[in-house]
Amino acid sequence: MTDDRYTVISADCHAGADLLDYRPYLESRYHEAFDAWAASYVNPHEDLLADTADRNWNSARRLAELEADGIVAEVVFPNTIPPFFPSAALMAPAPSGTEFEQRWAGLRAHNRWLADFCAEAPGRRAGVAQILLNDVDAAVREVRRAREAGLTGGIMLPGTPPGSGLPELHSTYYDPLWAVCAELDVPVNHHGGSASPPLGDEPAARAVFMVETTWFSHRALWHLIFGGVFHRHPGLRLVLTEQGSGWIPGVLDMLDYYHGRLVAAASRTATAEAKFGVGLAEAMGDSPAGIWRDHCFVGASFMRPHEVPLRHRIGLDKIMWGSDYPHDEGTHPYSREALRLAYADVPPDETAAMLGTNAARVYGFDLARLAPLAARVGPRVTDIAEPLEKIPPDATSPAFARGGSVRVW
Secondary structure (H helix, E strand, O other), X not given: OOOXXXXXXXXXXXXXXXXXXXHHHOOHHHHHHHHHHHHHOOOOOHHHOOHHHHHXXXXXXXXXXXXXXXXXXXXXXXXXXXXXXOOOOOOOOOOOOOOHHHHHHHHHHHHHHHHHHHHOOOOOEEEOEEOOOOOHHHHHHHHHHHHHOOOOOOEEOOOOOOOOOOOOOOOHHHHHHHHHHHHHOOOEEEEOOOOOOOOOOOHHHHHHXXXXXXXXXXXHHHHHHHOXXXXXXXXXXXXXXXXXXXXXXXXXXXXXXXXXXXXXXXXOOOOOOHHHHOOHHHHHOOXXXXXXXXXXXXXXXXXXXXXXXXXXXXXXHHEEXXXXXXXXXXXXXXXXXXXXXXXXXOOHHHHHHHHHHHHHHHHOOOHHHHHHHHHHHOOEHHHHOOOOOOOOOOOOOHHHOOOHHHOOO
C-alpha cells in the first residue's frame, strides 16, 4: 500500500498462447504430429474463439486492462489449449499411457511460452508451471527447469480424481515432487476444477459438476495433511485457488475432530476405530489446524462479503484476493466495485494484506518495485472504504451474486 492507494496483486489470473503459437516452443521432433493434430482440432471453448480471446496472450492489452482495473501484478495460471490436449489442461483428464508423451511435450511447450510471456512484464507476472503426475521423475526435472526459467508462481498440481489411475495424493509416491518444491521454495498450487471426475454433458451432469467441483478440489488439502506430507517436507507450501474461502474454518474444525478422535482411538486397541488411527500422530506431526497455519494459503478469488468476517479464523496472512482475469466469471472490469462490496468495512492494513502483501510474500513480488505503478493506478483507500450501493448491471462475476453464504464448501 502506498500512502493512499492499495497495491493489488491478483493471485488468480489465466493466460496461454494461441494454439499455433505453441509450435515454436515444442521440441522439433513433435512438429509433424502437432501440425496434423492442429489441422483437425476444434476448440470447444467459446471464450477462446471470441474477439476477446487475445487477452490470454496479448501482453500490451492485458497490462492495459489490468491497470485500468487497478491491478499491478498477477499470478498466471493456464487457460488456453496446449498441444495435444482435448481441452484446457486445467480440467482435462489425466492422460492414458499412450497419450502421456505428447501431452507432456505440450505442457513443457506451454511452460516455455509462459516464461517468455512473464519476461515481457518483468516483476509483474508470476507464472505457474504445468506438470503431469504420471512420471514423478519427469515432473521433478520440469520443476527445476521452470524455476530456472524464471517461473516464480510455482507449479499447478493436477488432481487425482476417482478413475484417474494415478496414486492418491496422500501416497509417498509423490515424495520426490514435494521434496524438490520444498527445496526450491516453489509453491504448490491446486486450482479449483482440476480434480473433478468426468460426469458427462447432460444438464444434470453440468449442475452436479457445479455443486461438487470445489469439494473435489478441496480433497488435496486433507490428502496431504493426513498423508504426513508437510511433516516429511517442512518447507512445503500449498495454495488452494479459486475454491472459495468460507469453507476453510469448518473443514479445519472437522479435520481436527477426526485427527483427535483417531489418534485417541489408536491407543485403545479394543475399539473398532483403533486401526484407523494407528501411526497417524507420528506421520502428521501436528494437528490439521496447525498444519494449515504453518504451510497453507488460499487464493480467495473475488472474496465475497459473507467470507470476509471469517478472515481471522482463516488466517489474515493466508488470504490472497484474485480477479480471475480474463474469465467472464472474474471481476474485470469491476474489480474496484467487487473490492468495495467485500472490504468496505475492513481496516486498511488488513485489506492491504489480502490484496497484495500476502501474495507478494508467497510468490516473491517486489512491493517496492511495484509501488510507483500502484501509486498511479491502484484503487484509492478511501474509495474502497465506501460501501457499494449498486451492483453494476452488466457484471457477470459471482463476486456480486446474492446467496453465496448458503454454500457449505
